[in-house]
Amino acid sequence: MKIAKILFEGKTCYGKLENGMVYPISGDLFGSFTVGGVGIPLEKAKLLAPADPSKIVAIGKNYVDHINEMSAMAAPALPEEPEVFLKPPSAILNPGEDIVYPIGAQRVDYEAEIAVIVKKKARYVKKEEVMDYIFGLTLLNDVSRRDKAKTTTQWVNGKGYDTFCPIGPWITTVDSLSGITIRSHLNGELRQNATIEDMIFGIPEIFEFVTNRMTLMPGDVIATGTPSGVAPMQVGDVIVISSDELGELKNQVVAEVPR
Numbered sequence: 001m002k003i004a005k006i007l008f009e010g011k012t013c014y015g016k017l018e019n020g021m022v023y024p025i026s027g028d029l030f031g032s033f034t035v036g037g038v039g040i041p042l043e044k045a046k047l048l049a050p051a052d053p054s055k056i057v058a059i060g061k062n063y064v065d066h067i068n069e070m071s072a073m074a075a076p077a078l079p080e081e082p083e084v085f086l087k088p089p090s091a092i093l094n095p096g097e098d099i100v101y102p103i104g105a106q107r108v109d110y111e112a113e114i115a116v117i118v119k120k121k122a123r124y125v126k127k128e129e130v131m132d133y134i135f136g137l138t139l140l141n142d143v144s145r146r147d148k149a150k151t152t153t154q155w156v157n158g159k160g161y162d163t164f165c166p167i168g169p170w171i172t173t174v175d176s177l178s179g180i181t182i183r184s185h186l187n188g189e190l191r192q193n194a195t196i197e198d199m200i201f202g203i204p205e206i207f208e209f210v211t212n213r214m215t216l217m218p219g220d221v222i223a224t225g226t227p228s229g230v231a232p233m234q235v236g237d238v239i240v241i242s243s244d245e246l247g248e249l250k251n252q253v254v255a256e257v258p259r
């Protein structure tokens with residue numbers, strides 16, 4: 001099942017997406033809900049980021065080839081445990097909207113990532129139980145200002161800007177975590193191309209590790225790391241994160257307006 005969040009005639013709702021129509025959901029998205037019988041054509045609605053998280057938990061250095069390509073900028077050693085950081089929910093950006101390139105930035109990269117939407121309150125979850133806690137998957141662009149990574153140890157300094165977390169285009173529910181693809185195209189050119197199997201720490205291991213530390217709430221987002229092929233974006237560029245299973249998340253880069 002695909003679940004989209006849309007804006008239509010001034011109202012926001014989640015709905016089941018089927019054959020280009022969005023059927024509004026009422027009730028608890030993460031509990032029991034009903035799907036309305038009258039659909040809204042997707043083309044007449046605006047897609048919104050399908051997430052209202054209390055937090056976005058992100059994993060760095062989770063693909064071997066990406067660690068190797070970043071070795072000039074950071075320690076190349078493979079992590080012994082997931083490298084966890086947070087992105088603020090204020091960074092969330094809707095599909096199709098503009099990534100704002102900060103004034104003075106020297107390098108702002110895209111990072112294509114598979115994102116998990118948490119289904120229910122989760123603490124001390126064992127990796128074998130993880131499917132009970134996953135509502136679905138979507139795509140996320142962990143936009144990263146690299147020149148800030150060189151001047152501070154706090155990753156949020158380069159990853160927490162407003163608009164630096166495009167999410168979408170919708171949530172896809174899954175029965176299994178295998179075979180999910182992840183790609184990015186910058187201005188139409190293929191840049192990243194991997195599968196979920198290329199991760200160092202799989203989603204079950206990540207989930208166990210994170211919930212051993214903090215409580216995940218329904219709707220929370222876990223960004224699972226990016227494969228190799230990251231590179232800078234410039235103002236005017238179009239970045240598309242895509243997956244055969246999860247859809248396509250497209251945004252463009254604009255210059256920050258001086259205040």
Ligand code: MG
Pocket residue numbers: 058059060111113142225226
């Ligand atoms: Mg990342």
